[in-house]
Amino acid sequence: MDWGRAKNVLILAFLLLNVVLGYQLWSNIREGLSTSAEADDLSPETLRIMEEKGIRLADNIYIPAETPELQDLTYRLKTKLGDNERHVLKQPVEGKIIFNEKQLIEGLGAVIPDIDQYVYDGTTSDDKKFVFYRMEQLRPMFDVKLELYYEDQKIIAYRQDVIELVPSDKAIENPVLSATIAMAPLIEKFLAPGAVIKEIKLGYHGQTFAKSDTQVSAPSWRVLLEDGNVYYIHAVSGEVVTEEELVS
Template sequence: MDWGRAKSVLISAFLLLNIVLGYQLWMDVRDQAQSNLDIASLSESAQRALENKRIQVTAQIPRETPMLAPIPYQTKPASGTQPVPLQRPVDSQLIFNEDELAVQLASQIPNIGQYQYDALITKQSIFVLHPLINNDLPLFNMNLELYYSNQKIISYTAPRFTLEQDRASKPNQEILSASTALGTVIENDLPEGAVVKDITLGYYGQKIGDNIQLAVPVWRIALESGAFYYVQGITGEVTTTPAAENEE
């Protein structure tokens, strides 16, 4: 055996291992520093509640507070209760490449490029996507569902609705910050020991008439348990969906 060569290989392996471990340590320290910085953006009362209820926040807290306004939309009756079969099934792995997915399904599903995949909603053999308001923010309570089997997307059900932006009467206004929204649910709603894993800005529909709903800006706060809390971005009102409603 060439001991000199073996020694060189072992030294190289140890150096590589040290580099990997050092990088992982750096990433952990950076994430911890970011987490501490995020928590510092909460109010003092929210930080006390966070500690007293032993709540963890592993999600980054968004810092932007954009100007948004409620947008009316009209829902339409579903064209059928059964999923629409695809003439050409596509590889289910494309769900993780939204641009390629849109290309593959553009001729089979109308406006597929205007939807966004929601990895936090789990349903057996179903991918859930939400329509994007103004090609930007998801409408959380409206779902396009892609059904897959044997690693192929084989059928779908799509929502039917029309945005009526010309009927919007309220101007854009600055919404609540994510830290304010999170602080509200920490103090008043989250159970002891909850783990917050995601905070996302979007819209949620509120019924205001026959087939007319108002898409209002919300912060969606997702827990490790699967439960979602929606904080209205203008009024601060909180609604929730339990984990059981997000899976089959």
């Protein structure tokens, strides 16, 4: 037997095996990290309507590809402040702490309840306030906010919705509609010509009932437009609602 030749064949076989295994590993990692879809993944009919109405996605945004199974959240409002009701801080705090979770908790944790359960949202923040949303199951509750008001780079006041989650035996997990499917009726029936979609995010949203002790927040896609308009799409039924919902 030609051992030299056999050795070369074995080395080549192992190299090929490593290449195959490496490619499979890379593919699996890539698939696991892929959280976005392309605009071309929208249906041909939706793309046609977008072109006719001049609707487009803003630069550098993506359409989420996630379709997890989620359930409604039931909660009780402990504190719900009006738009003009704010708690003024006795001692202003440096505004830069919002970008560091540890510093944020150390700076305001003794003042603002449950602050560690709220996450900063740069898309809805502006030059007067930092906006945070209460997180549950790693997703924002769009109706439960914490707003930190600032002047001269210092946080001077806050406004917060405080809730208590209520366990529900009737809650059932359902697979959510993909963003590409959920957005089709929004684009066709609701968006005005020339609309520019700024962000698409999966979270929780529900109408607030003033006379009820408990509220329900359903899995929803939030669609922000560059003109400031906001739409919510029920992520299971596909129903589209605007932010201008009346409190019942």
